[in-house]
Amino acid sequence: MAGKSKTRSLQVFDTELSADAVEWCPVSSSHNILACGTYQLQQGKRVSPPAAPVVFEFQQEESLSPPLIELQRMDTAAILDLKWCHVMVSGKAVLGMAAATGDIQLYTLIQSLSSLEVGADRLALSLDWSTGRMDSSDVRVVCSDSAGCVSVLSLAEGTLTALSQWKAHDFEAWISAFSYWDMQLVYSGGDDCILKGWDLRVGPSCPTFTSKRHSMGEFCMQVLLWDGRNMRQPLSESAMGGGVWRLKWHPAHQHLLLAACMHNGFHVLNCQEALGNGRACPVVASYILHNSLAYGADWSRLSLEKHAPCSPTAAEPKESLTETRGHLRIQYESPTASFDASLEDDAGRYIPEGTAVASSTLTAGPVSNPEGDVPSLTCLLASCSFYDHMLHVWRWDWTPDEAQQESEQC
Template sequence: MGWQSRTRTLQVFDTELSADTVEWCPLPQWSHVLACGTYQLQKGDDKTAEDSTAPNRIGRLYLFHCNPQPSFIPPLTETQRIDTPAILDLKWCHVPISERPLLGMATASGEIQLYKLMEPQQGTSGLECELRAELGPDRLALSLDWSTGRGESSDVRVVSSDSSGSLTVLSLGEASLTAVCQWKAHDFEAWISAFSYWDTQIVYSGGDDCKLKGWDLRMGPSSPTFTSKRHTMGVCSIHSNPHREHVLATGSYDENVLLWDGRNMKTPLNETAVGGGVWRLKWHPSQEHLLLAACMHNDFHILHCQKAMEGQDAPCPVLASYILHNSLAYGADWSRLPLSNSTPPSPQEPPQTSIGLTESGCHLRIQYESPTASFDTSLEDDSGQYVPDHCLLPQKRSAPDPFTSPVRDTQSLSCLMATCSFYDHMMHVWRWDWSPEEEQMTSEPAPSS
């Protein structure tokens, strides 16, 4: 059976400053909340820009509410923007803290800042800075991760990596964020740090020295539990699989995604060349085999990792690619919001499409909506006429069937995504639909004789 994979742009938002991180809130009650962080090096004297750290790096934190239902276009509503130091990473805590969501932010000022999502005021929720901790002088905080990735941790901690090559583990108390330990982990920038979500005493790190390392906090940071040089360039993304114990995904400037079994870090389970440096990797919130990759110079891709995780030595097939960003693909995240499997088109609510454009001779038209700084895309033919959604069905990408089902016991899948790109300062919200070809064909009217 063939399978149809389709991506559709729902909204595009101009962040004004360079966008590098997006994160959907993972808590069910607040899964409609989306945060986006930006990073901008202010122009000025070259010497000043080189020698400075925080003063010339500015950022902005955006907060959005999303309603992805077909009757609401565009789905995002901006509810807050906060000027901050430049932001290099954002991560929501996977469990509520004092019954509220908590957002962690790694900044160019060398701080980890924690923002609490407060009760709605005048109909919208807002973020307030609750706690902050300095990692040390003359360094940029480059990444952070929570120990709560599987949503069941009582000992809430944060691990951060920084531009000095150091890692810091911080403990969250009732009214404090305190550094528990800090150590030199890499020779150059430590681009990424992450907890094992199955054993939160284990921390992984990757650096510009091309090394991937593991650390056991019970043994102290005097020496790593392993050091891998399997990546040939800087290691900049790591994500522990929250659904499958021991499985770890890593990405590098060497343009490869590696899958590992944490019990044997000498040789990876699998290697997949994706093109472009792999800046971020995200496992799907509920489907253990789906991996989202932000590939810098080569857009965003969804990989299916089932066969690799079962020990078969073959690259992970790419199920879908999102190619509408025009700059470095940096931030990417899956939403947990449920989507209907179909969005019937109507003249008042034209659907947005991002594949099949070349084959159908169509192009995207940008529709600006002032003064919200957001805009939508709709599909037109070469004469400027709107192309209805059903007319594109023959051009939809039909993928080979590299496995029995894309998701076990599931006939179709619809996902909402957010991605962002750097120099063009854009954030896109889009959906991915994956369905059996036969299922789709049965929904089409039979041709008249």
């Protein structure tokens, strides 16, 4: 049983160009900042250089106006991936972007900080920061590119410097990432259907492991969970369908995994039980209001202590629902006639399903459930889709069943 789970749209934004990556800022003073990367396809070309990554601010004031406000639009080359540094650099939040020109570009909210080309005639496809455990003593970036190479760069005094680069895969290397348990370990995956590990202390002449368990190029059709100490066999395999393009762990509840599944929407997996018994991870929430390839997705660290206002309504019945003292509000209506509805009181505050009165203050962590004082979770998320160039900001409310709660407490 998944418990009680509900998703609802807060806002839908047209990014104008094809959207492929979204990231909430992890720096505590900027949790309300969201970045969205875009690029534009042209006939006969894989990507067109012009793009306009957009930076937003999420506002929580109780208002009928949309919560997402555009702050900055940057004219850059097409963006294939973007990630925020987990710590401030020289007192500023820094956004890293992998560009179609083969550059890793760093930006603050105001201006360009640094840029470094990882190779000629190639696309930079992914990047990751070494700051995942909030350590600012050694800030590095790992990136992968369309030539199958992986590069490690250092950031010191606001300048990127190349440390090493090696041929990691026979085809495009779509993903690269640091192990947040040991920042000297790097993982990479590519169109050769191989996942590899690299130890930066011994150099890249030979990978520490090579796995061919993926049946398609990473990204793949399945989510495999691994123990980094034993890469011979995955701990769990979960078939998602549609092709998995992005995976994001919840920043606080580490058993929750957000998956962007291209042709199959966005899903939240509960990996708690799967890590212990090897079974597939159950899906506890789904968001399927996008009408195109599900590419980018991310969890917000922002606390929802204040009510997040909703987008202007597409329709709203005049009659109130007297038994719950609320109004039915349609949050978003798509071209395919699908919609997401929720109950709200006269002040526009969300009423949880089955509740007789409006609920109290919401938070991004465990909250009290009016139906039985059972710990529940409220999360703010963002997702984007490609061909329809749409960015969605949405909310997920979840009350696990008793068995799940007992498992999580063990």
